[in-house]
Every structure is written in C-alpha cells, then in structure tokens.
Amino acid sequence: MLYKALLKPRLIEEKMLILLRQGKVSKWFSGVGQEAIAVGSTLALNPDEYILPLHRNLGVFTARQVPLGRLFGQWQGKLGGFTKGRDRSFHFGSNEHHIVGMISHLGPQLAVADGIALADLLDAQKRVTLVYSGDGGASEGDFHEALNVAAVWQLPVIFLVENNGYGLSTPSNEQFRCRSFTDKGPAYGMEAVQIDGNNILEVYGTIQRLAEDVRQQPRPVLVEALTFRMRGHEEASGIKYVPQELLTEWAAKDPVMSYEQWLLAEGVLSEIRRHQIREQIRQEIEEGLQAADALPAPSPNAATELADMYQPFEPDTTQQLPATSQQPKADKRYVDAISDALRQSMERYPELVLMGQDIAEYGGVFKVTEGLVAQFGKARVRNTPLCESAILGASLGLSIRGKKSMVEMQFADFVTCGFNQIVNNLAKSHYRWGQNADVVVRMPTGAGTAAGPFHSQSNEAWFVHTPGLKVVYPSTPEDAKGLLNAAIEDPNPVLYFEHKLLYRSITGAVPDEYYTTPIGKARLARTGDSLSIITYGLGVHWATQLADELALDCDILDLRTLLPWDEEAVRQTTMKTGRVLLLHEDTLTGGIGGEIVAWIAEHCFEYLDGPVQRVASLDTAVPFAPTLEKDFLPQQRLRERIEKLLAY
Known part of the structure; x- marks a missing residue:
C-alpha cells in the first residue's frame, strides 16, 4: 500500500529527531517533504533492480523492507549495522536488498550505476538501474561523465535528480543557469522528464512506465523531480537561509499530508484506519529501536579491522610458477x-x-x-x-x-x-x-x-x-x-x-601458458654479501647495470609488490649484508623508500653496519628537456651513494 510506505519514513524521521536531541543518534539528514520520490520510485522497480540513493532517501530502505532493527543499529554505530560501526547514515549498501548507498562525495555513485547497468546489458538481463542525484550534486563533473557514458553506451539507467532548490544553503540560481534539468537531457542525447516530486502517484506512475520501457529498449533517461526540503541540510545547519514564503508554499504541498487528504476525500482511507496504520508503524519503530538497543557495540580488534580492508582471497597456488618450472618459454x-x-x-x-x-x-x-x-x-x-x-x-x-x-x-x-x-x-x-x-x-x-x-x-x-x-x-x-x-x-x-x-x-x-606470480612476494634479482639494494621497476635495471659495471657483491631485491610489500624479504637481505640502499624513480620526499627505511630502523637496527641510504628523483616536477630529465632522475646519483655506503 502506497500510503503505508509513504508514511513510514515520515514517522521514523519524527522519532529520529527526538533521538538526535537525546544524543542517541549522532547526525541526521532529513528527508521531510521529499518522501514521495524515494518511496514512489522504489516501489515502481522490480526487487532485483539496483537503486543508489542519497542522504534523504530513507524511503528507499523502508520500501525495500530493510529490517528496522538493523537500520537503526547502523545509525547508532552498532556491530549489527551494515558497516559494523565503520560508517554512518546511508553510507552502506545491501546486495540482499539491491541497494548501493552513497559516499559523501555524492557524484561518484552515478558512475557506479552505469557499471551495474552495463553488467545487466552484457548479460542480456532486462533490468533497469535507478540512481539519485541532488540538484547541488549535479554540479559535479561526475554527473556529466556518468550521463555521457550512459548515453554513449545506451545503458538502462534512470538518473533521478531531486531538485529541492538548494545545495545545502546555496540556492539554485547560484548552482546552475539552465531553467530545468530537463534541458540537459537532449544535450546528452537522452530523454528527459520533469515530474512533481511531491505527488506520490505521479512519481510511481512515471517511474514505473519509464522503467518498463527502458527494460525493453535499453537507454538512459533523466528525470527531474521538483520538491523541497523542509528542514536543514542536516539538523545542525537549520533553515534560516530559506525565505518564510517558500516554506509556507511548500508546506501546503507536503507529500504525506496531500496524499492522506486525497485518500480521505476519496473514501479510500477512514480516520479510524488512518489512526490504526500510524499506531502500527509507531509500534514497528519501537520494536526496531529495542532490537537496535540490544545489538552490541563494536569492540576494537586491530586484526579484524586490518583483515576487513580486503576480501579474503587464497590464490590458486597450482597456477603459480615454481622457480624450477619446465614450462615452455x-x-x-x-x-x-x-x-x-x-x-x-x-x-x-x-x-x-x-x-x-x-x-x-x-x-x-x-x-x-x-x-x-x-x-x-x-x-x-x-x-x-x-x-x-x-x-x-x-x-x-x-x-x-x-x-x-x-x-x-x-x-x-x-x-x-x-x-x-x-x-x-x-x-x-x-x-x-x-x-x-x-x-x-x-x-x-x-x-x-x-x-x-x-x-x-x-x-x-x-x-x-x-x-x-x-x-x-x-x-x-x-x-x-x-x-x-x-x-x-x-x-x-x-x-x-x-x-x-x-x-x-x-x-x-x-x-607460454597461463601462470601467476604471487602478489606480496619480493624477488632477489642478484645475490651478494656486501650491500643490499632494495628497489623496483626501472630501478632494478639501473642497479643491475651499475652492479655489473662495478662488479658489486650485492643483493638486488626487486620488491615487485609495493602494497603489501615483503617485510620478511627486506629483513633477510638487511640481516645478510648490514648495508642497505633504497632506490626508486619516484621523488624522494614521501616516496615508499622512506617507509621502508623507517621500518628497517625500527625492526632491523641491530643488523646495520651503516646508515640506510635513499636514492630517488629530485623533489621537482618531471622536466621535459632530456638534459634536465637526466639530472632529475636518480641514476647518476646512485654510484656516489653506493660508494659512500660501502666506505662507511
């Protein structure tokens, strides 16, 4: 039922504003006045079609039946939230519910929608992807790039711009000069439609019609939904910058009240049923809050945090090339x-x-x-x-x-x-x-x-x-x-x-055949006892050339992987020779050589017979003229630093 779906985010918001004042929620981005867009567009799609919402699209999550206990736990930073306490608000996704949440930079999610739609197109799946943008966020270059790619590749994406008149406090006339976002569509070669974003029936009907058409004839469509934000960008910012007459005008167009009054007038909804529905939703909210309160707070665990930066992965070692491989070459x-x-x-x-x-x-x-x-x-x-x-x-x-x-x-x-x-x-x-x-x-x-x-x-x-x-x-x-x-x-x-x-x-x-080289493992490109040159890329060839020229008795350790770099290999060569030089083409300041030098000083100091040296490019931009470029690069300084280290 559209009415229940529209009312639920409004009643949740009312409760969240109370919890915000009580300090139980750290921040809140209100969608009051804009609920019809999120609810109507979400219900217009199929459940397996992805939606990429923003700050004010609570209705996407509730319409997709995301459990309130887990949703509230997310906002409270609980372990049982979608980000385990690592991010807030709607900065998360749920593949189970086919939702990809936002990042604070707003615009980049538009391109993510392109990729989802491209996958569906490649797999010949008749699906559409819906992605939101605010009128302010549409000023970012990501908006242009995403629409242009979608148009060139004819991707089945609905780009839904919620035009509420303000980017935080900056009004539209200071954001863009076009009369309407529908003016932009033809410039990209795509259809553009403007709708009343406060009319739930218009939103639902238009998106449903467009989605069905796009499934059959894949292409992007730009939809501008006219609406208004009745509260601050986030609660702390307030709305003092908004003229009172605007607030009065849009209050009369409130999507929840307007639809409710229409249902009452048409006899579809009675006062008794209206009251019952509100009480049912409020009870559901209270139960969700109780479930969230029961969730544990995350306990700091460095090993878990570090491990979760990456998807667990065990490479297929049968494909890795042994040192003694007899594969045809x-x-x-x-x-x-x-x-x-x-x-x-x-x-x-x-x-x-x-x-x-x-x-x-x-x-x-x-x-x-x-x-x-x-x-x-x-x-x-x-x-x-x-x-x-x-x-x-x-x-x-x-x-x-x-x-x-x-x-x-x-x-x-x-x-x-x-x-x-x-x-x-x-x-x-x-x-x-x-x-x-x-x-x-x-x-x-x-x-x-x-x-x-x-x-x-x-x-x-x-x-x-x-x-x-x-x-x-x-x-x-x-x-x-x-x-x-x-x-x-x-x-x-x-x-x-x-x-x-x-x-x-x-x-x-x-x-000739397929094989892999393990990520995270360095390679000894040359072995010796008097010096260790730790390097990578072109530096391996510089070091090898000079070692041949000077007949150096040295290790040359080719890192191969810079993140994660091979600490054990660095430890072993340092222990072996006691003299270490870091060489890289990158500029000296902030280069990876500084990190490895610091690690050696911390973990291998007792094995050193001299100060660890760094040889790198000059701290300038890369010059064009060959003579200047040669002076910029570290190759000519390498001999001097090796001789200095060996003489220490």
Whole structure:
C-alpha cells in the first residue's frame, strides 16, 4: 500500500529527531517533504533492480523492507549495522536488498550505476538501474561523465535528480543557469522528464512506465523531480537561509499530508484506519529501536579491522610458477608479456571486461591491447570517452554484479581525474559494507622518454598510502605477465604499474601458458654479501647495470609488490649484508623508500653496519628537456651513494 510506505519514513524521521536531541543518534539528514520520490520510485522497480540513493532517501530502505532493527543499529554505530560501526547514515549498501548507498562525495555513485547497468546489458538481463542525484550534486563533473557514458553506451539507467532548490544553503540560481534539468537531457542525447516530486502517484506512475520501457529498449533517461526540503541540510545547519514564503508554499504541498487528504476525500482511507496504520508503524519503530538497543557495540580488534580492508582471497597456488618450472618459454618483450596476460585472462574469465581510451581497434596508445577486440569483441574490449572517474566508478558497478574489470589509464598521470573513485570507492567498499571491487587499474608510468611533467610521473606512493588497495610494479617480462594475471585473479582492487620505458627495451624468457606470480612476494634479482639494494621497476635495471659495471657483491631485491610489500624479504637481505640502499624513480620526499627505511630502523637496527641510504628523483616536477630529465632522475646519483655506503 502506497500510503503505508509513504508514511513510514515520515514517522521514523519524527522519532529520529527526538533521538538526535537525546544524543542517541549522532547526525541526521532529513528527508521531510521529499518522501514521495524515494518511496514512489522504489516501489515502481522490480526487487532485483539496483537503486543508489542519497542522504534523504530513507524511503528507499523502508520500501525495500530493510529490517528496522538493523537500520537503526547502523545509525547508532552498532556491530549489527551494515558497516559494523565503520560508517554512518546511508553510507552502506545491501546486495540482499539491491541497494548501493552513497559516499559523501555524492557524484561518484552515478558512475557506479552505469557499471551495474552495463553488467545487466552484457548479460542480456532486462533490468533497469535507478540512481539519485541532488540538484547541488549535479554540479559535479561526475554527473556529466556518468550521463555521457550512459548515453554513449545506451545503458538502462534512470538518473533521478531531486531538485529541492538548494545545495545545502546555496540556492539554485547560484548552482546552475539552465531553467530545468530537463534541458540537459537532449544535450546528452537522452530523454528527459520533469515530474512533481511531491505527488506520490505521479512519481510511481512515471517511474514505473519509464522503467518498463527502458527494460525493453535499453537507454538512459533523466528525470527531474521538483520538491523541497523542509528542514536543514542536516539538523545542525537549520533553515534560516530559506525565505518564510517558500516554506509556507511548500508546506501546503507536503507529500504525506496531500496524499492522506486525497485518500480521505476519496473514501479510500477512514480516520479510524488512518489512526490504526500510524499506531502500527509507531509500534514497528519501537520494536526496531529495542532490537537496535540490544545489538552490541563494536569492540576494537586491530586484526579484524586490518583483515576487513580486503576480501579474503587464497590464490590458486597450482597456477603459480615454481622457480624450477619446465614450462615452455619464449623470449617476449615487456609489452608483449602484458598483452599475453590480458589475452589469457580474458580466455580464463568470461566475466572480465576491459575498458579504456582507444583500447579497442586502435589497441591503446602503447598497443598493449592490439588484436584483443578482434578476438573478444567490443562488448568486452570497450573504448571509453575521456572520463577516468566514470569508468573507474563503472568498474565498481560491474563488481557489484559479479564481473571483473580492467581499466587502462592512458598514462598513469591521468589517474588524478579518477582519484576519488579509487581511494574512496574502490579501496573502501569492502571495509565499509563487504562489497569487493574486483578491478585492476593498469598504469603506464615513469620518465626517461622526454615527455614532460604530465606524461612521466611516478605516482605509486599515492596509492601505497591507501588501505584497501594492492599495488604491484613488475620489472621483468616474466613478472609483468605473472603479476597481471595474479592481479586479475585477485578479487580486490589492484593498481598495476608498468614502466613505459621497459615496453620495448627489454626482453626475457616468458612461459607460454597461463601462470601467476604471487602478489606480496619480493624477488632477489642478484645475490651478494656486501650491500643490499632494495628497489623496483626501472630501478632494478639501473642497479643491475651499475652492479655489473662495478662488479658489486650485492643483493638486488626487486620488491615487485609495493602494497603489501615483503617485510620478511627486506629483513633477510638487511640481516645478510648490514648495508642497505633504497632506490626508486619516484621523488624522494614521501616516496615508499622512506617507509621502508623507517621500518628497517625500527625492526632491523641491530643488523646495520651503516646508515640506510635513499636514492630517488629530485623533489621537482618531471622536466621535459632530456638534459634536465637526466639530472632529475636518480641514476647518476646512485654510484656516489653506493660508494659512500660501502666506505662507511
């Protein structure tokens, strides 16, 4: 019954405002005045169709029959909530109820909806995905990117903009200049509809009609629901900035009261039944609160917290390559080994989708994906618009529907345009609500090609600092293939760095068949007793070249994985030689070398025969001119620091 569904979130809100004043709830974002949108649109969809709501969409959760005890426990930070006390409000999802909650950045969820819809389209499922945006949040670039991708790919998504006139305290005329959000639809090549968001029948009927049509003819639709927020953005902010005449005007359009009065006038609802329904809902609320009160508070447990950053995963060790493997091998370039891994993983995982700019017929700017579209088709090898954030968000949506994805950054430098999706969505989803992000982000990285500040950066340290991610960085063709296969096999988000200078400059023996190299394990690239050089990527080749030149009796430890890095291997080489040098192409300050040096000082100090040294690039942007770039890179400073350490 629409009336019960509409009334329930209103009565819950009334109770929550009391609990907020009592200090039993820490924060509340009120949806009073907007309930018809959440309730009407949710009931208009099928139960197995995903909805991605925002702050004020309590009606989505109640209409999907989320148990109130658990919902209240979520708001109280209880262990039995959806995030185990790790996040608040509606910052959670429930695959059982086909709901994906928000993150505070608002806009990124629009792209996640694209990914869910793409999965349904690939699986030929006649389903629609519904995602909400506020009028304020629609000012973000994520709004444009998500709508553009959905239009280009004809994804079955309903983008529902709740236009309540304000972004927190900023009125619409300071947010945008268009007359209506329906003006935006035709510019993207999509249908746009405006509805009275306070009329439950109009909301329900329109969304139901659109959803049925979109299921049969997949495409995105933009819906603008006109409404008003009767309370503050959140309770502490108040509504002093709202003119009284606006509040009076919209109070007369209250969705709950208007629908109730209409039902009474039509004789569908009696005063007695009205009273009975309210009492039933209030009783349900009290029972839910009692259930939430009985839930235990989370007990701090560092081991549990650390473990829950990642989806538990045991790699298939039968696919890992033993040191004495007799597998047939062929000499392959670094770039060919990466391409080989993508091809074999696509064969191994039919649910794997590749996405990136120019990766289909063109084969990518470095030709890593050349030939793959001919073998696997454009549905699975997808050219994307220039929109890193939307594609990374879509990769999470694909994961929610059980698919794997590989996203290629054309250059690692461009990942900044999708940074938020990686560090706040992909990295935190499992910790927050148990949803893994089965995503590999390939990152062509590094300098040495005179490409200047925006095509040469080493930005791996940004992601090593982010719990929930894994970061790998192979230096050889064999590891390039094995680590990429392992990254794709792993159900957690992996940043895969591949040095552009190595693509066609090195070759090595690479097994022909599918295999994996274990993530988190370093490799001794050279053995010796007088010195340990700990490095990765191009640094392995710099160190090897100089060791050959100087006939150094040294260990060269290739980390291969930067998060998690191999502490035991670092410990063993430090104990063995007593002299340690950290080398990386990244700039010195804030690089991973500083972290490892600190760990050695803390855990291996008694084995050291000299101060641990760091050799890295200058703390500048990467310069363009070859002479300046050569001075920027650490290679020429490596000899001096090794000689200094050996003489200590």
